[in-house]
Amino acid sequence: MSQPHPLTATAGRSKGQVADLHFMDARSKLLDLAAFLDRLERATGPEDHRVRGLRAALPLLLAAGDDRVAKILHLWSDPSSAPIEKADTKSASGVWPGIQ
Amino acid sequence: MRYIEPHGHMVSRTTDDYQAMAMAGCAAICEPAFWAGFDRKSADGFYDYFCQLTQHEPKRAAKFGLPHYCWLCINPKESEDMALAQDVLSLIPQFINSPTVLGIGEIGLNKNTRNEMKVLEQHIELAVKYDQLILVHTPHLEDKRKGTRLIMQVLKSHPKVRPERVIIDHVEEHTIAEVLDAGFWAGITLYPESKATPTRAVDMLENYAAQRVWLNSACDWGVSDPVAVPKAVVEMRRRGHTAKAIDSLVYGNPVRFLSQSPNFKDPQALLS
Numbered sequence: 001m002s003q004p005h006p007l008t009a010t011a012g013r014s015k016g017q018v019a020d021l022h023f024m025d026a027r028s029k030l031l032d033l034a035a036f037l038d039r040l041e042r043a044t045g046p047e048d049h050r051v052r053g054l055r056a057a058l059p060l061l062l063a064a065g066d067d068r069v070a071k072i073l074h075l076w077s078d079p080s081s082a083p084i085e086k087a088d089t090k091s092a093s094g095v096w097p098g099i100q
Numbered sequence: 101m102r103y104i105e106p107h108g109h110m111v112s113r114t115t116d117d118y119q120a121m122a123m124a125g126c127a128a129i130c131e132p133a134f135w136a137g138f139d140r141k142s143a144d145g146f147y148d149y150f151c152q153l154t155q156h157e158p159k160r161a162a163k164f165g166l167p168h169y170c171w172l173c174i175n176p177k178e179s180e181d182m183a184l185a186q187d188v189l190s191l192i193p194q195f196i197n198s199p200t201v202l203g204i205g206e207i208g209l210n211k212n213t214r215n216e217m218k219v220l221e222q223h224i225e226l227a228v229k230y231d232q233l234i235l236v237h238t239p240h241l242e243d244k245r246k247g248t249r250l251i252m253q254v255l256k257s258h259p260k261v262r263p264e265r266v267i268i269d270h271v272e273e274h275t276i277a278e279v280l281d282a283g284f285w286a287g288i289t290l291y292p293e294s295k296a297t298p299t300r301a302v303d304m305l306e307n308y309a310a311q312r313v314w315l316n317s318a319c320d321w322g323v324s325d326p327v328a329v330p331k332a333v334v335e336m337r338r339r340g341h342t343a344k345a346i347d348s349l350v351y352g353n354p355v356r357f358l359s360q361s362p363n364f365k366d367p368q369a370l371l372s
Contacts, residue, residue, distance in 0.1 A: 013339070013340075021338055021339065022299065025299070067273070069272075069273040069274075069300065069303075070273040070274045073244075073245070073272055073273055073274035074245065074274050076241070076242050077242055077243075077244065077245040077246065077274065078212075078242050078243055078245070078246045079246075080246060081246060081249065081250075083212050083213055083214045083216070083217050083250060084211065084212055084213050084214070085213070085214060086180070086213055086214075086215075087180065087210070087211035087213050089211070090177050090210060090211065091240070092211075092239065092240040092241035092242055092243050093241065093242065094241045094242065094294075095241075095242055096242040097242075
């Protein structure tokens with residue numbers, strides 16, 4: 001496995017220090033997410049796979065562990081392993097369209 | 101502060117961007133060949149593009165005191181057209197000995213198709229044949245994990261590819277460990293929306309070995325920030341990382357990887 005990193009600042013960092021550095025940024029982003037969900041609530045039509053993926057990721061935020069980002073990215077990833085025959089688009093949407 | 105921008109698509113950027121990067125401490129820029137945002141219709145378009153990368157852009161960068169290097173390839177987004185890809189691949193050897201070419205890149209996959217895989221394999225053969233470094237683009241968003249694994253399978257199955265001469269770019273939290281554990285270098289790309297933010301990048305650096313990692317902005321014609329690397333440096337300073345550790349990451353690491361190409365010159369050595 002990968003070796004521990006020589007950047008040692010993390011080890012002695014308290015939760016208070018992390019909050020001092022990043023709480024306001026996280027607060028702002030959480031409110032933006034809430035506003036996005038409110039905006040969806042006021043919109044019409046069916047929800048697409050991207051929003052389904054976003055909702056499916058929300059419980060992971062409250063799960064224990066320090067690998068939430070990786071877990072969410074895995075959740076949104078194409079689970080297949082073989083190359084596809086031909087692409088019907090050049091772009092990616094952010095969430096695997098087959099997500100339930 | 102000094103840093104190397106190891107992945108910037110400067111043909112898409114303005115002189116103001118060169119100025120901002122130079123003022124922020126940039127010491128050299130490396131520019132992989134990429135998709136122009138539209139499909140080029142013939143190999144002639146690539147011939148002109150390779151001339152731009154090897155001849156014109158170094159002159160533009162030099163006006164800001166910045167050494168400019170490049171990588172050559174046809175981007176995976178244009179690899180679906182196999183005939184075009186063959187024509188472009190046949191052009192590369194005539195540019196490979198240009199004094200600022202570092203290797204073959206950014207090759208890789210986009211939608212993980214069979215044709216993209218074939219062209220990836222041909223690029224790798226070209227790199228091996230001409231003893232070139234390899235810079236790999238990994239797919240976007242939901243296609244990244246699968247594409248990264250496919251790319252590593254191809255690279256690992258080639259007996260003449262040395263992982264320490266390959267950097268796999270655009271890693272994120274779900275791919276970085278696999279890339280580093282396989283012996284490759286890993287690039288973390290700092291984007292305002294997709295890929296990694298400076299805070300997430302520094303989190304990754306604190307969790308994984310950083311000896312084979314570089315940070316880059318991959319600034320291009322889309323939403324991107326040519327001074328993203330200095331912003332990550334500010335984040336590292338806020339967290340208490342030492343100037344030595346920061347310099348080792350944003351200057352030392354790119355110099356170590358890129359110096360495997362005889363064409364790359366340590367900018368510090370050029371100044372002394």
